[in-house]
Amino acid sequence: MTRTDFTGIACSIARSAAIVGDPWALLIMRDVTLGLHRFDDLQRDLGAATNVLSQRLERLVEGGLLRRERYAERPDRYGxxxxxxxxxxxxVLLALTAWGDRWEADDAGPPLIVRHHTCGDDTRATVTCRSCGDELxxxxxxxxxxxxxxxxxxxALIGTVLESP
Known part of the structure; x- marks a missing residue:
């Protein structure tokens, strides 16, 4: 089964999904953001098959979201x-976390709490207008x-439903 190439679609969501549009890619980005950098640590945390993890890491490196750095030789090890x-x-990960906390968390509550370093308060992501600051x-x-x-x-049909500028 061949993977559909979304990079040629004139849509920022489609092009983004071509890089991070599967659960493994998002979970890898979450883990790297949280401080896991080594392949073995990512594999242990995620429980992904090594070939799946290798493929997703390669796609994220090729997509420019991650950089691969050697931290050991003989054998070569990369972070x-x-x-x-x-x-x-x-x-985007923070917004997806906030959505998941609202709609998909179990009775125990959210599995992760986000703390804002600047003010020290626990927070959740919101998307706001860059001009007026209102939530979108x-x-x-x-x-x-x-x-x-x-x-x-x-x-094919998007143009028929868009507003005039």
Missing amino acids: YHLTDKGRDLVP TADQVGYHPGPGGRTDRGT
């Missing part, structure tokens, strides 16, 4: 660290065509 592009994914929700946003948009595979 994985966030790039600037990978650090920019952290707010489904009923408070609209969409209009951007300069990179086009009608094609993966976006």
Whole structure:
């Protein structure tokens, strides 16, 4: 079974999903963000098969989210660290965590608490407008065509439902 290539679709979500659109990739990014960098530590924490972990790490390195650094020789051992592009994914991971805490946590509560270093308070991610600071929700946003948009595979009908600018 061949994997669909989403990189050519004129959609930022599709292109992002091409890199981080599977659970293993997101969990690897979570673990690296939380401080696990060595292959063996990632494998032990996630319980992923080594070939699956290797493939996902390779995709994340090729996608520019992680950089691979050798930390030992004979045998060569590598650690994985966030790039600037990978650090920019952290707010997405925080938003996904907040959503999961609200909708998917069990009765015990959230499995992880996020603490903001600046103020020291426990927090949850929200997405806010860069202009006014209000929280962005489904009923408070609209969409209009951007300069990179086009009608094609993966976006065949999107243009018919977008608002005028």
